[in-house]
Amino acid sequence: MSKVIEEFATATFASDINDFGAPDVAAGLDACDHSEYWNAFVQGRPDWIITNPPFSPDPPLKSAAEMLPGFLHFARVGVALLCRLQWLETEERHALLSEFPPSLVAIFSERVPMCEGGYDPKCKSASAYAWFIWKRQEDGQWPRCLADGQFTAFLIPPGQKKAWFKPSDLLLAKRHVPGFVPPSARRKEREAGRLSEPMAIVLRNLIEGRSAFWHISGVSEHGGASGTSLALRKRGFVDHDFQITEAGKLALEKWSAR
Numbered sequence: 001m002s003k004v005i006e007e008f009a010t011a012t013f014a015s016d017i018n019d020f021g022a023p024d025v026a027a028g029l030d031a032c033d034h035s036e037y038w039n040a041f042v043q044g045r046p047d048w049i050i051t052n053p054p055f056s057p058d059p060p061l062k063s064a065a066e067m068l069p070g071f072l073h074f075a076r077v078g079v080a081l082l083c084r085l086q087w088l089e090t091e092e093r094h095a096l097l098s099e100f101p102p103s104l105v106a107i108f109s110e111r112v113p114m115c116e117g118g119y120d121p122k123c124k125s126a127s128a129y130a131w132f133i134w135k136r137q138e139d140g141q142w143p144r145c146l147a148d149g150q151f152t153a154f155l156i157p158p159g160q161k162k163a164w165f166k167p168s169d170l171l172l173a174k175r176h177v178p179g180f181v182p183p184s185a186r187r188k189e190r191e192a193g194r195l196s197e198p199m200a201i202v203l204r205n206l207i208e209g210r211s212a213f214w215h216i217s218g219v220s221e222h223g224g225a226s227g228t229s230l231a232l233r234k235r236g237f238v239d240h241d242f243q244i245t246e247a248g249k250l251a252l253e254k255w256s257a258r
Helices: 034-040 064-074 091-099 160-164 167-174 183-192 197-207 226-234 246-256
Strands: 014-016 025-027 048-051 078-084 104-108 129-135 153-156
Touching: 048 064, 064 078, 064 091, 197 226, 197 246
Parallel strands: 014 025, 048 078, 104 153
Antiparallel strands: 078 129, 104 129
C-alpha cells in the first residue's frame, strides 16, 4: 500500500506490526502504542493516516474500531481505512460511526482480493471492501452527522483494477511474512488432487482398457469433451500420450473412496 501511496505523496512513513522483510517499512511498530509509534514518525504528525487494519484480530492486537479514535487525534488532515464493507455492522460500530461519522464511504463494485501475510496477484475473494474516509473540515474539526446514521457513500465503478494496474506491481508479491504461501498456490494444490466425475470416468476407462476411442486431443469418436482431457493433463493425471499416471491412479482411488 505504501509503495503506491508514494506515487502521490510528498513523503511517506510505512510501518507494520509484522516484518515483511522490506527495508523501507518499519517493522514491529504497533500503531496503537502511540508513544512508541509516533516517536518513530520523525516528521511529526502526519497529514494522512492510511491503512488496512485487522478486521477481527486476536488479542493483544487491536481492531479498526479501537484504532480509529487515536488515528483521528494524530492525523492533521484525514484518515482512510480499507475495511470490509460489513465493518458498518454491529451495535458497537454504529455507536462509533455515530460519534465519528466518515466523510465518505467509497465502496468497491469489484471484489478486492486480499490475503493475510502478503500479496497474491492471482488471489480471489468473495468479500466486499470499502474505503472509510474521514477528512477534517475547513475549521479543523471532524465532520458531524447530517442526521442519525447518515453519511455520504460512493460506488467505485468496475474496471479500476485493470485501469490502474502496472506490471511493476507484481514486484510487491515478493514482499511477505516468512512462511507465506499465496492462496492461489494453495488452491492449485487442492485442485491438483481433486477429480470431477467426468475426469474420474475417463480415468476408470483408461484403467479398464476401454479407452481406445480417445485420441491424443481428448476428443472421442462419440464427441467427448476435450476440456476434460486438458484438465487431466494439466493436473498430471495423464501424460502426453494420454496414459494414466501414478498421480491419476491415486486421485481416482481417493475419489472412489469418498
